[in-house]
Amino acid sequence: MRVSKATKIVTYLLCVVLSFYFLFPFIWMILTAVKSEGEIFTYPPKFFPDTWRFHNFIDAWNAQPFGRFTWNSVLVTVWTTAGQVVSASLAAYGFARYQFRGKKFLFSILLATMMLPWDVTMIPQYMEFNLLGWIDTLKPLIIPALFGSAYYIYLMRQFLESMPNDFAESAKIDGANEFQIYSRIYMPMMKPCIILVCVLNMITVWNDYLGPLVFTNTQSKYTLAVGLAAFKGVHSTDIIPIMCISILMCIPPVVAFFIEQKNIIEGISGGVKG
Amino acid sequence: MNKNLKKVLAVILIAVIALSLVACGSNGKTSKGKTKIRFATWDDAETLEFQQKMVDKFNAQSDTIEVIIESYGDNYDTKITASMGSKDAPDVMYMWNYPKYAEGLLPLDDLIKSEGTDYKANFYEALWNYNSINGVILGIPVGYTTHVVYYNKDLFDQTGIAYPSADWTWEDLRNAAEKLSNPAEKVYGIAFPIQPDPYDYEMFAWSNGGAYVDAQGNAAGVLDSDKTAAPFQFFQDMLKAGIAIGTDDYGSESFSTGKVGMFMNGAWSIDKLQKAGLNFGVQVLPRFDKSIPSASILSSSGVAISKTTANKEAAWEFVKFWTSEELNKERIGYELPVLKSVAGSEKLTSHEIYSKFYAMLDQSSQYMPASFISKDWSNLSDKINLALEKILNSDSFTNAQEALREAAK
Amino acid sequence: MKAKRKMNSRFAPYLFILPYFIGVLLFTAGPLVMSFIMSFFDWPVIGDPVFTGMGNYIELFTKDSQFYDSMAITFKFSAIFVPLTIVLSLALALLISRQLKGISLFRVVFYLPTVVSSVSISIIWGWILNKEYGILNYMLSLLGVSGPDWLNSRKWALVALIIVSGWTVGTMMLVFYTALKGISTEIYEAARIDGSGEFRTFFQITLPLISPTMQFNIVTSFISALQNLSLVMLLTKGGPMKSTYMYGLFVYNNAFQKSRLGYASASAWVMFVIILLLTSLIFKSSDRWVFNQVTSKEERR
Missing domain, CATH: 3.40.190.10 (Periplasmic binding protein-like II)
Known part of the structure; x- marks a missing residue:
């Protein structure tokens, strides 16, 4: 698509202005992370530290077993993402491509599961996991997600609904069964959306701390987010390590985003040709 | 390129799943019969x-x-x-x-x-x-920890006023704060929370002979008494005079800028302030009445x-x-x-x-916080919280006694 | 052969959605029902629950003024927040989907805040927004403007919350972006050949094609706005003077500060019903504005 010069300029201008809003607090985070304790709160604000203390990152990392936490976070993220992709895409496909009895009702239930705040279901949930003997393991964080979440099912359903029906009909004539139509025709076409789900799930799981906090007890089961929150005590907050670990925690989701960008574009050009 | 990426991802995925199964298997064997x-x-x-x-x-x-x-x-x-x-x-x-x-x-x-x-x-x-x-x-x-006043020695020295003494009064504190303040330079005498946990602020009422509740846990007539209201009115007046600023934390963040003369907190701040390189001292809380030692919440x-x-x-x-x-x-x-x-x-x-x-611990031993006496502390503290905010927030600056009367109902 | 296929497709949809509903039965249904039961009890954290019938609901509606206040604040917040973030995220998605040099850099910039954990978001923004010593007011003062007390003024606290929550709009932007990228370039080419201008193309082609995604973003951002909790808890704690004491915090404090699990459950169920009604309204209305390939085709038949 060709773009006129005027729109080009407007686009860049808008991007730069908005970048300030989105980037500035993040830059401030990085600058805080490399400051000394005496330089965080100054007035007039001190933008750059006297010496850049990159060692703060190493100190923060060594303050708790963050290697272990990273492993736990990776475990939870990989498992849940795999589960979401499979189960959520199945359900989304079921809801999007078929008319069946009870569809509206079942879809309402699906939506309803998003509507009750977590604080009131948490204690019953804790009781259930306790009964199953899953407290202080990573199971409560992984296993429920393997069945798919309403949020992602709804998202994928919306994508599927905006896809043309013609493919399915021609495939049916070719003798493909229902599951083959899903797996061979729609899954590849859904690739951008599936990658989107992967990225969104990764951000959510990676940063979720209430779940791991409540369902795990011992430090060896903590995820990164819980370790991060542990820098915030009841009476005092270790601001520099919080900033250091938050920044380190941003790296994997950003890498995932780069992969996503590449694939969205590839996936779409592939989909159109197919 | 894309194919390679896929392969790498697949290998990582398999490795993670395989390793996690191993990790799950070795659980729960750490205790040796203890x-x-x-x-x-x-x-x-x-x-x-x-x-x-x-x-x-x-x-x-x-x-x-x-x-x-x-x-x-x-x-x-x-x-x-x-x-x-x-x-x-x-x-x-x-x-x-x-x-x-x-x-x-x-x-x-x-x-x-x-x-x-x-x-x-x-x-x-x-x-x-x-x-x-x-x-x-x-x-x-x-x-x-009891609560004490932290003061910035450098600011006191620059202004040429004496450091707080063990028997100083709130009047003395206000005078010091007035001298320290220089709003043009963003320098203020004292910083304190304006959305405080009511538990932390009962000590000011104690120091003035007041309290939130009586021995039976009733708030009416106690919470809205002159004695309880006066200290909070005093705080409001300092804010109005521009010699105090309200904060979201205990005040240690603002104090860290070196622009605030005093703030009140427990022992939690010592370590942080020392690390930040501030030249500070601490002193017991000021008295309202020269003859009654101040009290602190524990x-x-x-x-x-x-x-x-x-x-x-x-x-x-x-x-x-x-x-x-x-x-x-x-x-x-x-x-x-x-x-x-x-x-x-x-x-x-x-x-x-x-x-x-x-010293603050010795001075405070006869007091009992309302949270231990009141039968319905969670609701009462909610109401006191709102009242204190109304008194200390510049948006409202409600008369202290009026706000507390509302809460005592 | 033909009969078999029919059988197949009659059961197929149920088989597709089966895994999800097994999960619901195992992990969601129990706690959901349990919290509903709890709402009819005086259920302390420690000690034995006492059945009170409709007691909690009666107290909510007749005795607790905070219930109405929190409800009002929450709706006010949502009424500003939802349209604002929808427009912002769509605008951002449109910006980053242009094929211009260096645009991928901005994609990362807009996305970056969403991966920052909320603990650090609240710390960083808390200090940026500090009245006396914050950077925002410092910069405003350089321009000769005296900034407000963002977090402690009844007028500005909600604005501050919106500014901070808007910072993580990147998720919605990403959803829109993926939908925009899904529109085939051929359609745009055709529109261009027809002589359709940028605005007309956007309203007549782009918007209808991404309308299912639009519906998704509206519904989910609405739900999350009505349940907003963590940011309020970390940034303003409901203040100043309860002006940001949103419903999520009201429920949370009843459960975890006041140990009234039954009452908290009752209030959560009231909000549940409200969200349910509002969502179904959105769904009803979207028959008119959501362009659906499947149903539109069936209608044509």
């Missing part, structure tokens, strides 16, 4: 590192008990509520909010008695009040045992270790010792900074 005690703490990571070291020490000493530390930071209440609500509370817990959790905690009087009379007498008496409910002891004191921490624990003896064994002289000594720098013998032997009562906290 009784496991779950121990929940709320402190930040720095303190946690120290606590882990101490727990390791205990585990190395004990042949029969293994303590596992669980740290929940400032989400402690959420976690404890969830686990107690599901009848799965940790065996030993750090505790300060006894009124809230009283029913889930084991009474310790008998266990204390079995340790002999000297055991209990070695703790500062005031602390037992903060670790019991209706005379039943539910926790053993671990640490405490922010105390204790360790309590869950009522539902299956290993009462083992838990008590660990609690004793955790509150022993040895540990009180080890904890200096993190917590103020609660044992008279340790405070004496370590010369803390004559220490330049720490002595002020002990």
Whole structure:
């Protein structure tokens, strides 16, 4: 698509202005992370530290077993993402491509599961996991997600609904069964959306701390987010390590985003040709 | 390129799944026939590192008990509520909010008695009040802090005024604050929270002969009395005069800029301010009446045992270790010792900074916070919270007595 | 052969959605029903629950003024927040989907805040927004403007919350972006050949084609706005003077500060019903504006 010069300029201008809003607090985070304790709160604000203390990152990392936490976070993220992709895409496909009895009702239930705040279901949930003997393991964080979440099912359903029906009909004539139509025709076409789900799930799981906090007890089961929150005590907050670990925690989701960008574009050009 | 990426991802995925299965399989075999005690703490990571070291020490000493530390930071209440609500509370817990959790905690009087009379007498008496409910002891004191005034020595020197004295009054503080302030330079005399936890602010009423509730827990006639309202009106007047600023925290962040002359807090700030390189001193809280010493609320921490624990003896064994002289000594720098013998032997009562906290402790022993007396503290504190905000927020600046009268209803 | 296929497709949809509903039965249904039961009890965290019938609901509606206040604040917040973030995220998605040099850099910039954990978001923004010593007011003062007390003024606290929550709009932007990228370039080419201008193309082609995604973003951002909790808890704690005491915090404090699990459950169920009604309204209305390939085709038949 060709773009006129005027729109080009407007686009860049808008991007730069908005970048300030989105980037500035993040830059401030990085600058805080490399400051000394005496330089965080100054007035007039001190933008750059006297010496850049990159060692703060190493100190923060060594303050708790963050290697272990990273492993736990990776475990939870990989498992849940795999589960979401499979189960959520199945359900989304079921809801999007078929008319069946009870569809509206079942879809309402699906939506309803998003509507009750977590604080009131948490204690019953804790009781259930306790009964199953899953407290202080990573199971409560992984296993429920393997069945798919309403949020992602709804998202994928919306994508599927905006896809043309013609493919399915021609495939049916070719003798493909229902599951083959899903797996061979729609899954590849859904690739951008599936990658989107992967990225969104990764951000959510990676940063979720209430779940791991409540369902795990011992430090060896903590995820990164819980370790991060542990820098915030009841009476005092270790601001520099919080900033250091938050920044380190941003790296994997950003890498995932780069992969996503590449694939969205590839996936779409592939989909159109197919 | 894309194919390669896919392969790499697939390999990572398989590796993670395979390894996690191995990891799951090796679970639960860490104990060697020892009784496991779950121990929940709320402190930040720095303190946690120290606590882990101490727990390791205990585990190395004990042949029969293994303590596992669980740290929940400032989400402690959420976690404890969830686990107690599901009848799965940790065996030993750090505790300060006894009124809230009283029913889930084991009474310790008998266990204390079995340790002999000297055991209990070695703790500062005031602390037992903060670790019991209706005379039943539910926790053993671990640490405490009273609140004091921190002042910026450099600012005082620059302005040419004397440092606060032990018998100074709020009038003196206001005069100092006036001299220190220079709004054009963003320099202010004092900073204090304007959305405070009501628990922390009752001490100002005490210092003026007031309180939130009477001995029976009634707020009417007490909370809205002149004596209770006057200090908060005084605070409002300082804000109005532009010599004080309101903060969201205790004031230590603003104080760290070096632009604020004074703020009030417990011992929590010492370490942070020293690291930040501030030249500061501390002094006991000012008096309202020259003849009545000021009082401070105690922010105390204790360790309590869950009522539902299956290993009462083992838990008590660990609690004793955790509150022993040895540990009180080890904890200096993190917590103020609660044992008279340790405070004496370590010369803390004559220490330049720490002595002020002990002085405040002596001055405050006869007071009891409303949270321990009121039958419906959670609702009352909600109302007082709103009243204090109305008094101290420049959006409203409601007359103190009027706001408190509303809350006392 | 033909009969078999029919059988197949009659059961197929149920088989597709089966895994999800097994999960619901195992992990969601129990706690959901349990919390509903709890709402009819006086259920303390510690100690025995006492059945009170409709007691909690009666107290909510007749005795608790905070219930109405929190409800009002929450709706006010949502009414500003939802349209604002929808427009912002769509605008951002449109910006980053242009094929211009260097645009991928901005994609990362707009996305970056969503991966920052909320603990650090609240710390950083808390200090940026500090009245006396914050950077925002410092910069405003350089321009000769005296900035407000963002977090402690009744007028500005909600604005501050919106500014901070808007910072993580990147998730919604990403959803829109993926939908935009799904539109085949051929359609745009055809529109261009027809002589359709940028605005017309956007309203007549782009918008209808992404309308299912639009519906998704509206519904989910609405739900999350009505349940907003963590940011309020970390940033303003409901203040100043309860002006940001949103419904999520009201429920949370009843459960975890006041240990009234039954009452908290009742209030959560009231909000549940409200969200349910509002969502179904959105769904009803979307028959008119959501362009659906499947149903539109069936209608044509």
